[in-house]
Amino acid sequence: MNIVDRVRLGLAVGVAKTITAAVRVLGLGAASVLPGAISRRFHPRLLSLLCEQVKQGVILVVGTNGKTTTSLLLRTILEDQNYKVAHNETGANLINGLVTALLNKTNLIGTLTADYAILEVDENIVPLLLKDCQPRVLLGLNLFRDQLDRYGEVDAISQRWQTAIGPLSPETIIILNADDPTLSYLGQQLTQKVRYFGLSEPNLYLDEIPHAVDSIYCPSCGYPLTYEGVYLSHLGDYSCEKCGFHKSPLDLNSQDWPQILIGVYNKYNTLAAGLVAQELNIEKKPIFQTVKQFKAAFGRAEELTIKGKQVRILLSKNPVGMNETIRAVNDIKKMGKSSTTLLVLNDRIPDGTDVSWIWDVDTEPLVKLGGNLVVSGDRTYDMALRLKYSQDTLPEKNNHVKLIVKENLQEAIETALNLTTEAETLHIVPTYSAMLEVRGILTGRQIL
Template sequence: MSKLRFLMAIIVGKISAFLLQKIFKRGTNTPGAIMLKICPDTLSYFIMPETIICITGTNGKTGTSNLLTHIIQNSGKTVVNNSKGSNMDTGLASALVTKCTLDGKITADVAILEVDERSSQYIYTKFVPNYILCTNLFRDSIKRNGHSGFIFDKINDYLNEKTTLVLNGNDGISGLLGEDVCERVFFSVNKTEKSTDSCVDTVCDLIACPKCHHKLDYEFYHYNHIGVPFCTHCGFKMPESSFFASDVDFNKGTFVFNDNRGEKLVLPFQKGNFFNVFNITGACAVCRLMDIDIDIIANSIEDLSSKTGRFQENEYNDIKVISMLSKNQNPISCSQSFKYLSSTDDEKDVVLLITDSKDKKHGHEDISWLYDTDFKPLNMESVNTIYIGGSRCFDVANCLEIKGINTSKIVLFENYDELAIEISEKNVTGRNIIIYFELYATNIVKKIKKAMSQKEDK
């Protein structure tokens, strides 16, 4: 009966995926949701490819997953991934059904699957990944994720001994995953010119030793609790990294990737986006574990460095418009994104679309995360105007005032259409516009750019 249910799920899933692609021109998790209704064990019945890579963690999952897909495809292998759907079980089922036969055999060489941390029990119990890359673990949406320790357990409790974990050696939280269970390989980033002796960010999620609970010390901090932790009481420290980034040049936007075989690569990263160094290093570590040629890795990263949709540059009437996706409900993601402002002294206006742009049918929007976010870069002299959009614009403005941001710079718009018109009409030639937006505000960013382009055409 279960096999028959699975066959029915495959057929219905393929039909619904085809129709939705034709109608909406994009992927959704709807086919997977239907499949799991028909056959709850759908993910167990897929005949998976020889290599399965899962990417999880609080921040950087999507970018790392896309980078891995690009490199592995360039190595000549075919890939199935869930880049067009969600990272929960329904999204994975939706992705897999598009590349499988009627008996559920995946036709790709490699499966690269972004996995929501809280979905671990519904995914890792259905199939065993060869590799799980965990980018990091931070505080995230309080309503959904509680705290980083809670999410750690959600992942750790469902790991399989046959899986190799690729872990962030600068993260004393996620770096403890799979102890005494899995083979573990670490990647890290060496001390840089911007590393600090104390935590200068608003929050630090690891201040007590995870082993003895005494006060934890750090050789240095990169940001928040990411750095080199150690305990003088019990001797705790992170394992040595097999793969690491060194010689980070913030002016050039380059760093050196060092692998476990003594090979070195000079690689690019987006200026002002230091966290991308971790994402790239982690992706490269997985690729080298898979024996992908180092030249293929280098060429792929060079080729992809300017194509990411999460960081885009456009120009209208000599005005550069930079849009950056900043994860909603996530103070670390937003704080790191704001540091981009410090990478240039150019005159700039900032647009904040970081609170929910869509009304939720159930529940309410928690705004406590705003007070964990580091908004200091908004006080730079080069920032002229701060536009805040959406129904929560007054909450954001109140938070900025409490944090000492110059309120004379702030302009509020509850209506997104009015915001787009205002920005297009008040822009100044030679001044950059930097837009920070949450995932569901993509269409609002498009409205702003459309208004800018229409003015350019006049």
């Protein structure tokens, strides 16, 4: 690094740390984006310079669902082994958020002190990021339809990923979800070392393929895939009768592994983080110990106690995510431990401005179990209408759901809390910006 680069790096770091301190002292939030945005103006190669300094390597976590939870679990595993880890823990997964996370682990002259950097990455910026970052591990969790107004369909994202990953070093380890046909096929085209995780538990098969399914056609020849069983959306055990494409062999047995949190989707998150840890030469026993003690990331099955009531926040921002959330919530409702659910739908930039995806969500099972459904958010009435249609499909004698519409989010939260007993858990199901608002109201702290 020449003298000019060092001066510019030092200036960028100084500005970032000053902004971070100011935001936190003023109580404006976690300063997870703004420092990176401003510091990059002082040094355009800042991200590259920081990534090069990570001692043991950068781990990129990409995919539609599960990035924050998987990243936090992996970070916890590494920290339990006494490694120093840089991590964009607030979920700020665009370039500015990644830079901010790395800057937080530098000293005043820009020297990075982390052994590993775990960066959860928005799926749409993977090609851009890989121009400035040569990762040690790239972990692909899944690909679902998500914010079609921004990303397009999953096959287009997969093609961009393949083009971007192809030139990476042969030493880069690629870890993919074999249950996702698109990712399994992607891995079979790569020249790097590829490892696969997935489920081998037929008892977890769904009774039928859900409405919100994306990739039931062979990514090699386009012929309909034959599924032995489906775990969620299009993730399952499959093969193509026409060209012979099939699910890649797994590098671990999911039946041997414990699980973090609730829901089948969190079993995938556990396996993903666990396989990465094993590739980093960490033994199973300490991995399992961490898994059993793990606490949720904010908004991702995060549990809070508010006014003596138990609250669980379940971020749901696309059809697959919300279907799995409903599945998990219903399992708890069937045990009599929950009677009230608050759904908050926003249509801001972080959420995606097209909310038509809610009509791909199978809300009927949630409505069928009855109880209190409180609705709020910028698109309160869109969500209320979706639930009303589900309600109208039920016979009158089975219609035990109470639909409550509250445009004001604070009023909606208070209403939902009042309807929840101390023996129950209130489930809040928000989109991304709604989740930040909900947490801001419940905890008094926002995220910038």
